[in-house]
Amino acid sequence: MKNPEIGVLVVGCGTVGSGTVAALLSQQEHIRSRSGVSLRLTGIVSRTFATAREHGFPEDLFRTDLSTALQDEHTHIVVETVGGMDTAEAIIRSAIAAGKHVVTANKALIAERGSSLFTAARDAGVTIAFEASCAGGIPIVRSIYDGLAANRIDALFGIVNGTSNYILSRMVQDGSSYEDALAEAQREGYAEADPTLDVNGTDSTHKIAILSRLAFGLAVHPDDIPTVGIDSLDSADIAHAARLGYVVKLLAVAMRHGTGVSLFVRPAFISREHPLAWVSGPFNAVSVYGNVSGHTMYYGRGAGGAPTGASIIADIVTIARGCYAPVFEHSCAWDSSDALQHVPAAGLEHRFYLRMLVDDTPGTLARITKILSDHGISIASVMQAESDEQQPPKPVQVVITLHRTVEETLSEPLAQIAALEAVKQAPRPITIIDEHPE
Amino acid sequence: MKNPEIGVLVVGCGTVGSGTVAALLSQQEHIRSRSGVSLRLTGIVSRTFATAREHGFPEDLFRTDLSTALQDEHTHIVVETVGGMDTAEAIIRSAIAAGKHVVTANKALIAERGSSLFTAARDAGVTIAFEASCAGGIPIVRSIYDGLAANRIDALFGIVNGTSNYILSRMVQDGSSYEDALAEAQREGYAEADPTLDVNGTDSTHKIAILSRLAFGLAVHPDDIPTVGIDSLDSADIAHAARLGYVVKLLAVAMRHGTGVSLFVRPAFISREHPLAWVSGPFNAVSVYGNVSGHTMYYGRGAGGAPTGASIIADIVTIARGCYAPVFEHSCAWDSSDALQHVPAAGLEHRFYLRMLVDDTPGTLARITKILSDHGISIASVMQAESDEQQPPKPVQVVITLHRTVEETLSEPLAQIAALEAVKQAPRPITIIDEHPE
Structure with missing residues (x-):
């Protein structure tokens, strides 16, 4: 797909959708100059357009009917930022049926129903790109499949939830209790009113499921990944960790083990000598151990409309260059002979x-x-x-x-x-x- | 270029060349499975084959005559790992003339003569890829042009010389003198017998010249970048840094400034709150500040045959997928209207x-x-x-x-x-x- 102008329809206009639209509008000329790709926003689909109006996005781009919007032949790529499961899946399936490439930040959907969506996309000859689903603005998906293409990945651990990391950083640095640190995270906008999925590890579980698929060709349902959140931590553990030379981090881990790969999410002690120990506040980072490159680590903002929007746009540019198909065909659907088994983390x-x-x-x-x-x-x-x-x-x-x-x-x-x-x-x-x- | 099998000729068989050959031989099946790309080593060109024999590489791949080897129609990509200037340039120009794509780790050559080589490659319809020229195994080149495609880059600072960083880490952590730390680095294989180009900053200057070209569309000759090495540092400065909450690092810096970009290489104090402060020993890391993604950082081994070879192979895979051309055409040759001026760092x-x-x-x-x-x-x-x-x-x-x-x-x-x-x-x-x- 090397069209002179690539049309992009953004569906959903909350934090991530508006971040994407804002960046598409402001960076258009810069992207053309850097990448040789001309992007055009062909429409914004939203239920209420409340956030879209707050941002002052051009009202002539507002589209109330998805089906009609999908018929626009000038739209090549559909960005799904609605979140959740069933509605988001329906949007993606409609886009695929209309022959559009899809870019999504929806980690739960990709983690739980990725395989079936990838099959549908492949059958339709389009791509589903999902850089933005893991670790916000960090280009971790493409680093695994592209930058580390020469490597057998042996292990991958990451801090992939900014809310938990912000809370833990406050507990470590200020000696705050879990409750006080959570309240502060909520005041600062780093935790939602209901932070359950962040602090109980579920969000990290979705992300490690996606990253493992890329790194190991392994499709594991998030429900099968043993998960412990930071809500179980005691500040005594944090103090002992410091005394012993460690920092407590909520880690999402995938490690080769025998003929398989084990996955888990839990608060763990990590040595102050390890660079992940220094990842503070709302930042995320992922350490990847390849058998040729050795240890590489990727660090950045794990959430927020702008960083996540930037990852969505990176995917759009990659699709526009005609370079995303291999990911979808290969990295997400390895030859079965090479796919590893999921083996219990208890081993x-x-x-x-x-x-x-x-x-x-x-x-x-x-x-x-x-x-x-x-x-x-x-x-x-x-x-x-x-x-x-x-x-x-x-x-x-x-x-x-x-x-x-x-x-x-x-x-x-x-x-x-x-x-x-x-x-x-x-x-x-x-x-x-x-x-x-x- | 989406051939069923991509032939690769490796020219030069020292540390980087042998690392590349070893990984090409051992990872072939894994790369095919992960990326859908079949790579075949078509030959190794070396003056003596001493290292090639040490590694036990198959002698039927040894080629003594480059011109003959370049005529092999099964070779699509030539990897230049000879290093230095004139010989390496001649090899690359012959490869281009033979219609082959080029992958190189040669930072001095790309930094000093990149523009002219890129023009030659463009005229011949081939690519020059150079991920391995900056920061060894860290996929920093592709992160800037691909992962951060949505961003205007505002600043970029990095620890891009492993020798200097190893020496500084020893001085900081053990209180060693510069001379003792250098001797230890030489014993451990992290510094060459003549470490001049590493410790006086020249090597870092080459790398920041290349990264600035990608990030800002700015071609600056390394000689025009003000450069101070770690050889001028006093251990008193390192002690004062620690007392004041900083760590001394040899930083290669490029920052937007007014309507231009300023570049410099020098030992600098960086706050312990900054993740670069924790990059120890032979590791490298580069922090990039994009106007949409914010701060992202990339960390890994900055040198060595295996990590550098892995970056070379990543470039080979990207070329094999047909995805490298845009880099060459756009990120390395921005529309001149967008290219920024080089303005003095003293401002x-x-x-x-x-x-x-x-x-x-x-x-x-x-x-x-x-x-x-x-x-x-x-x-x-x-x-x-x-x-x-x-x-x-x-x-x-x-x-x-x-x-x-x-x-x-x-x-x-x-x-x-x-x-x-x-x-x-x-x-x-x-x-x-x-x-x-x-």
């Missing part, structure tokens, strides 16, 4: 941090460490806070770090420890993510 | 750090600060070390940081300060790079 080996509250009675620590050693689990460090002189004595915190251990071998000893009479709060394991070997 | 406004040695005599500090204020230069902080009780007293260090000041306004007051009788070592200004406004 992965990590170091772990455990924190528990115990009565400061003689022999308790000995019993805990014996249970671990009886299960062949090797302790790296133990810290028991000094008890005060109060009567009766208050329970004390015990923090243990473990050498590399297969995760599933922890459940039995941790259950035994939790059952000890002296243990007042069961051990909470947190994964320690080491620098991946290059 | 840029920065904060500055000054260190000098002065006799601890009454009134010296007052005289220094008066000279600055007489020139309208505003002081942010002053630190004078306590003098010891020795007789005669030894000169003491005075460290001054300045508020934002246009660089060229500093020369006159600094000359006056240097001329004061009490000043034993003239003030050495170091630029403080602030987070660029997004």
Whole structure:
């Protein structure tokens, strides 16, 4: 598709849609000069046009009827920014049926129903591009399929949710409680009124599902990815992490393991030596380990209308140049012989941090460490806070770090420890993510 | 160019050439599966084949005569890894004349003679791709032209020389002297026997010249870029940086300024809040500020055969997909109306750090600060070390940081300060790079 002028219809005009429209209008001449691609906004479809009017977008571009708008032969690419599942899917399917290429920021839809949409697009000879679905303004999708084309990807971990990272950064830097940090994120516009899908990890799960498809040719349904959010974190863990030389981050992880790939999302300790540890506030970053390039990392704003709109426009330009088809045909639908299996994350080996509250009675620590050693689990460090002189004595915190251990071998000893009479709060394991070997 | 099988001839078989050949041989099947591109190594041209034999590359691929090798109709792409200027240029021109696309890692050649080579390639209908010329394994070239296609780039700063960064990291982390850190870098294979071009900034200058061409459509000869290397640094500056909350990095910088762009390479203070401050050892990273995406950063191994070879292969795959031409036609040769002028870096406004040695005599500090204020230069902080009780007293260090000041306004007051009788070592200004406004 190397038309002299590429027509773009933007469907949905909320944060991402208006960011896209604003950038399309303001950057048109610059894009033509840099990329040799002439883009023209052929219409904006919205239910109310409230945001479109706020931004002062030209009213002659307002289209109330999608079907009519899709018939415009000057429209080559349809941008879906409505979000959600069924309506967005219907819009994309109509666009495909009308022979239009599709660009979307819809991570939930691509993660859950990508395979079927890709098939429909391929049958119609059009593309679905989705750079904007992962990590906002970071060109991570194209870096994986294009920049790292020479590599077998061995691991990929990322901070891919800006809301969670903002909250964690506040907890780490200011010692705020989770509740106070969340309230601040909401005041600053980094968390929505209902932040559930961000803080419980669901949003990160969608993104790691999409990135794994690109990196490993692996289609995993987000529901099958074990997910823990930051809403379960205690500020004590954040303080212990700092003391031990780590930073707590909500990580979305995909790692090769045996003949497969394991995926998970959880708050984890990452060493201050790792560049992901320094990704603060609303920023996102993804570390990718390729067997030839080694470690590369991609950093930027993970959300917001302008950065996400910029990723949408990058996809539009790539389609306009005729360069997106290979992604769709290959990176998203690898030869099945090469696609890896999804294997349970519980089989992965990590170091772990455990924190528990115990009565400061003689022999308790000995019993805990014996249970671990009886299960062949090797302790790296133990810290028991000094008890005060109060009567009766208050329970004390015990923090243990473990050498590399297969995760599933922890459940039995941790259950035994939790059952000890002296243990007042069961051990909470947190994964320690080491620098991946290059 | 969407041939079923793309033939690749690798010319030169040193570190980068052998890294490329090794990856081409080992990753062939993986690349086909991921990208749908079948690559075939059609030959290796080398003077001695010493490295090629060390790696055990198949001897039936060894070609001693370039002209004959270029006649092979199964070769579509020629990879130039010879380095240097004239021989490399001759190889590239022969390849172009034979109708082959060219992929090169040769930063000096692209920076100094890129325009003329690009014209030759365009006239012949082929491409010159050069991802590997900047920052080794980091896909920075394609991120600027493709991933950030929607953006007007406002600034770009990077750590683009791994040798210098390794040395500085040792100086910062271990308090090593420059000489000891350099010796260690040489032992570890991160510095060559003659490290001049790395530590004096020349290598970084080549890279910022190339990146500026992509980001701003601006062709600046490396000789016109003001360049200071790390060989001028004193470990006292590194210690003061740490005390003030900064890290010293050798930065290659390009910034829009008025109607133009200014470029420079120099050791600079960068805040510990900036992610570039955490780029350690042999790693490189480039921060790019786009007017839509905001700040994005790209991190990875800046040198070495495998990472650089991976970038070469990424270019080969992109050419094989038929997607490289636009880069060459547009991003490297913007419409002249859009190309910006190169304006002197001395016109840029920065904060500055000054260190000098002065006799601890009454009134010296007052005289220094008066000279600055007489020139309208505003002081942010002053630190004078306590003098010891020795007789005669030894000169003491005075460290001054300045508020934002246009660089060229500093020369006159600094000359006056240097001329004061009490000043034993003239003030050495170091630029403080602030987070660029997004």
